[in-house]
Amino acid sequence: MEDQNPTDTAGSAPPGVGRFAPSTTGEAHPGTLLAALLCWLDARKNGDRVLLRLENLDPDRSTPAFEDAMQQDLAWLGLDWDEVTRQSDNQSDYEEALDRLAEAGQLYPCSCSRAEIRASGVRTPDGGYRYDNRCRDRALPPGGWRASEEPLRARLLEGTFTAVDLGGDDLTQDPTASFGDPIVRRRDGAIAYQLACVVDDAMSGVTRIVRGRDIMSNTASQVAIQTSLGFVTPEYRHHMLLLERQGEKLAKLHGSVGATALREVYSAAELCGVLVFAAGMVERLEPMTPTERLDGFSWDRVSHKDRLAHWAGRVLEVSGDQGQ
Numbered sequence: 001m002e003d004q005n006p007t008d009t010a011g012s013a014p015p016g017v018g019r020f021a022p023s024t025t026g027e028a029h030p031g032t033l034l035a036a037l038l039c040w041l042d043a044r045k046n047g048d049r050v051l052l053r054l055e056n057l058d059p060d061r062s063t064p065a066f067e068d069a070m071q072q073d074l075a076w077l078g079l080d081w082d083e084v085t086r087q088s089d090n091q092s093d094y095e096e097a098l099d100r101l102a103e104a105g106q107l108y109p110c111s112c113s114r115a116e117i118r119a120s121g122v123r124t125p126d127g128g129y130r131y132d133n134r135c136r137d138r139a140l141p142p143g144g145w146r147a148s149e150e151p152l153r154a155r156l157l158e159g160t161f162t163a164v165d166l167g168g169d170d171l172t173q174d175p176t177a178s179f180g181d182p183i184v185r186r187r188d189g190a191i192a193y194q195l196a197c198v199v200d201d202a203m204s205g206v207t208r209i210v211r212g213r214d215i216m217s218n219t220a221s222q223v224a225i226q227t228s229l230g231f232v233t234p235e236y237r238h239h240m241l242l243l244e245r246q247g248e249k250l251a252k253l254h255g256s257v258g259a260t261a262l263r264e265v266y267s268a269a270e271l272c273g274v275l276v277f278a279a280g281m282v283e284r285l286e287p288m289t290p291t292e293r294l295d296g297f298s299w300d301r302v303s304h305k306d307r308l309a310h311w312a313g314r315v316l317e318v319s320g321d322q323g324q
Contacts, residue, residue: 001096003202003231016207018043020074020081021053021197025061027258028073030309030316031212031242034275037290038239039210040079041297051204052081055197056088057190073259077268078290083204087196090203094191097199098184100229101154102145109150110135110183124179125217131180145185152185154195154225161223166237167299169213173220182221198222202231213238213306239302242278242309242318257311265314278307278318 020039022032043050054070056062071084101107112135122130136155141147162172175182184195201209216238226233244256262271269287276293277285280303310317 001093001199001203003205016043016046016048017051017205018048018208018210019051019053019201019204019206021055021200021211022070023058024054024056024063024066024070025058026066027260028070029256029258030262030275030278030311032070033073033077033259033262033271034242034279035210035212035239036074036079037077037272037275038279038302040290041294042208042210042237042299044294045297046208048208049082051206052084053200053204054084054086055193056086057196059188059190069259073263076259076263077272085200085204087191087200090196090200091191093199093203094196097195097229098145098152101184102140104228106155106157106228107140107145107152107184108135108138108155109140109148110138110153110181111150125173126214128179130178133176133180136181148185149187151183151187153181154184154228156181156221156224157228161220161227163219163223163233164235165216165219166208166235167239167304169216169238171216171219171223171236173217175221175224178217179221182225184225194218194221195225198225198229198231201234202226202229206234208235208237210237210239212241214241237299240279240304241306243306244309244311257316261311262316266316271316274316274318278309278316279303280307 018039020036022028022036040050052071052074054067056067067086098107112131117131118129120129120132124130135153145152156176158176160172160174165171182194183192186192219236223233266274267287269289272289272293273285273287276282276288281293281301308319
């Protein structure tokens with residue numbers, strides 16, 4: 001396993017590499033399509049390569065049918081990719097990363113339940129509960145991490161970590177104090193998100209990550225893992241979200257409507273126009289393709305605040321800014 005993003009010493013820098021990495025555990029929804037569009041526009045505007053990575057490691061929910069549908073829906077919208085990869089093809093890279101962590105003494109078993117962790121009562125920045133690292137002194141079984149029947153956690157390096165956020169957000173955080181050590185391999189043997197995305201980005205030479213701000217609080221933990229594995233830290237940009245009302249609260253617009261229903265009422269250009277409007281890039285709705293939007297794309301025109309959206313059965317309604 002070798003980081004594919006070495007420092008350029010020959011003069012001119014090679015093209016950057018972006019990526020869109022949706023989970024294939026269900027249909028694409030408006031938030032998925034908006035995130036894909038923003039990632040694609042950013043990369044193509046900068047002359048970078050852009051990859052589609054299908055995050056299909058969840059053995060209970062990810063299916064080949066969802067993988068195929070995701071690719072078809074993104075192609076229908078007008079988005080193309082320089083390469084398509086699947087996390088399920090990268091098992092050897094994950095195992096090598098676990099070997100490295102184990103050799104460095106940064107891997108340990110932990111069977112603490114969610115209830116036990118919740119009992120600590122310490123909230124994390126994303127609304128969960130902090131793991132207090134109580135199992136840090138436990139050793140791996142005699143057969144090493146492969147012989148463990150328990151979940152595995154990575155012992156993060158102590159201290160504060162940060163990364164460049166091109167949107168100006170402060171990514172500085174002490175992840176052990178804010179979240180605790182993350183699970184990197186689940187009880188069922190599946191590789192957990194925090195490790196998988198770090199390894200995948202490094203192996204693909206990703207230099208720039210554009211993603212929703214709901215994942216922003218994970219960044220410092222990922223930088224800590226990158227540091228332990230000797231990987232280069234990419235640049236980040238965290239963008240606004242589409243939210244919906246759920247009772248008195250706001251939540252990500254997720255399960256209300258999928259791509260199948262959207263494609264029944266919108267043409268690709270019409271839906272792209274809705275997404276561009278939802279992101280605040282234009283003041284009025286009009287059909288357009290991603291390629292047609294490319295010349296006028298600038299992050300200065302993208303809303304810094306989340307937008308409230310509602311699926312009204314035959315139309316995706318978008319209203320004012322919410323939150324930050």
